[in-house]
Amino acid sequence: MRRILIFFMVMAISASFPARGSSDSFTTDEILFGFEKTVFGLEYRNWGWRPYLVKKFTSPVRFYIHNLSRRDRTRTVRRFIGEINRRVTGLTASIVNRPADANFEIFVVDRKQYKPVVRTDVYKNPKARVPGRCLVRVVSGHNGIKHSSAVIVSDEGEFLFRRCLVEEVLQGLGPMNDNEKLPHSVFNDSSRHSRFTVFDQIILNMLYDPRIKPGMSIKQTKDFLPLIARDARRRVR
Template sequence: MLVTMALPPPASTAEIPAIAARQRMEKKSFTDAEITDGFFKTAFGAEYHLAGRVDRIRKYSTPVRVFADGRRADRKAQLAKVVSDIAARIRNLDIAMTESDDAANVRVKLVRDRDLYHTISQAYGSERAREIKTSLDPQCLSGFRKNEAFEIEHSDVILTVDNGDFVFLDCAYEELLQSLGPINDTSSVPWTMFNDNVSMGYFDVYDQYILNLLYDPRVKAGMTLTEVKAVLPDVLTDVRAWVKQTNNLAE
């Protein structure tokens, strides 16, 4: 017999008034059409991409190990709680922190805000850094490298550490989750953190639906939109049950 219980929000998020207020107001009931619309819009396409096709599913097919590169012990501790929360809420994803940079396939660079543009320039080159600044003007950033099978092999995340707890946690959740595959921001879906007009600071129910759909074993890296639509009804049924029990949702 499987015994389950709803998971509480991590202490690092529940103690922040701006996050607690958003959790009290959070919409948690969605139609199948609302969920699948957001999934298609975020899992396909890319807000900013450097090369390759973006009309296929992209995801990790291996365990994900996250390394924090930075000096702020408090931010590293918060990041570890974020990763633990993500691991608890995405059913078919093996994700955890690692103390070894060599063992990591997600590298999180923790930098001061004044060093953000320089760090982006180091990672992407000065010309592309200018393009990113002009088109996105980010407070934080993530990107990944995929193979020919559209399996993500490595992700890089850049987070600023000195813009307050809310900004740090909001960026940490959004960029870590986007580094797992749903990298296309969209302004047409009002409930997802993958909307530049939406700030959460925690792993909301709607985005739990998106990530659990993506990491269901029946949704495979390299699938087209048509292929995903063929399996999605059965996948969504199972994902609904998981998200419901994890968050103690009403019928």
């Protein structure tokens, strides 16, 4: 039986000044470094296997939005999903009407709901420890990501909500590591980004290039990754 791997990512936020840029603002080396650090790694490494392999969806991503918070954030979440669909070539994202039809569920909660929702709907364990200020769970196998679930806190300010939405949903698509040496990226808990940055658009376009396959190691991508970075940069404006 093929092994299915489950990953959890949590988020902590600190402050610095945001860095903006266009697709030609970064060197190829910066882009390759960013891809390596976000795609080939996990923020939490207690898995007992080699986690440093490509994780991505290989079928259309079907989102379902559970808006459980007092404030209805559905429109904002739908708009961000639409942005992903427009900006990432090779990934098709849609919103479905039933949780049973989804392979990516987004739970928008108030803080008091965070732990119960994570334990009941994500961990499936009423006694589980619940870390972080928001969270994504990714179930991945040999043929790619099977299911992701993101839990986004709505009632602790606009910055936290938007930051959590962007980072956790993008990480649920595959680039699951954070790195403090990525100033242009939301995949850096020391940054103040709360949007889908140009740098991160390039990373996602590289990941969803059809030449990048689930289960690939960094060694297997080394020879053609600069070409993929060049092509992704051209697609991102």
